[in-house]
Amino acid sequence: MDRYLLSEMLLPFLGGVGAFTTLVMAVSSLFELVRLVVEAGLSISVALQVFLLRAPGIIVLTFPMAMLLATLLAYGRLSADSEITALRACGVSLYRLVVPAVLLSLLVTALTFLFNELVVPVSNRQAALTLNRALNRYPDFRRENILYQEFGEILTPEPDGSFSRRQGLTRQFYARSFDGQEMRGVIVLDVSNEALSQILLAQRGRWDPRENLWVFEEGTTYIVSPDGTYSNIATFSRQELRLSRAPLDLAQEVRSPEEMNIPELRRYIEVLASSGDLQRVRRLQVNLSQKYAIPFACLAFTLIGAPLGLRPQRTSSSLGLGLSVLIIFAYYVLLFVSQALGQIGTLGPEVAAWLPNFVCLGIGGALLYRANR
Known part of the structure; x- marks a missing residue:
């Protein structure tokens, strides 16, 4: 049963990564590079290189989104074909049915964390250097x-x-x-x-x-x-x-948090803290906490997607995709709000970073409890 459920989630997960990556890259990177090609004379080869170097940082952001879509579609398909009813008739509880999805989400969480630490900072930094050199901009250090x-x-x-x-x-x-x-x-x-x-x-x-x-x-x-x-x-x-x-x-470090891994960002925060720039330190502390919290959005989205997919009604792939987009939009709105509250000091850095996950986990737990009644 576990292998069967995992196989049902694998293809939607890969499809979600591809679909969401295409969408996010088109919105966040492609339009900017096209503008630079037209207005600043950036060569197409350099634009393509920067586009590919930015891809890892965008792909890793789609892992939680893809987990939400995968659980919605997989459990929705099983529920529509009455396979969930058959499994429950055999004595399998809904909690047990969600275990494979939770295990897969934890695996994707670990993959997201490693990707964010080992690949994304290097690729983002190289993309920034490539673009700055092509445009004759050199912000590598404070002059x-x-x-x-x-x-x-x-x-x-x-x-x-x-x-x-x-x-x-x-x-x-x-x-x-x-x-x-x-x-x-x-x-x-x-x-x-x-x-x-x-x-x-x-x-x-x-x-x-x-x-x-x-x-x-x-x-x-x-x-x-x-x-x-x-x-x-x-x-x-x-x-x-x-x-x-x-x-x-302080003079050499002008990289953004997305271009630094956790040890590098922590060291830079220590430098700023000793210099007395507390406002900037607070902003970077929120970014540091988010490097731990955001990968766990995979688990939070899974606990929301699974009970929604388990509802005893027929759902289409387009409905599952639309529902995923709405949930993702709500999550990131909450993320931006909590991040802003953390940066101005209303919330602590850890609370600001983890609040969206806690809200999603609470909603997911309530939905799962209701579905199991």
């Missing part, structure tokens, strides 16, 4: 006004000669320009010790990956006393400082 703020522990002198500690802004890094290798017009303000602040101005600065430190050239260091006077001024032709490489990461 001007790199500003990084570092927060940590500040030492405050006490009257008895001791130091108290508090949290706050400890260091500010600014570079006027960046060419991908070297920063120019660098200013480093260190206020981690209120008794003695330090200002470093350098014409050039670069990161040495072998020594894990910054190398500044042609600059001046100012030591500022608490009363605002300069207690020491020293010029240098080369100076090495063990500062965080986060300013370099």
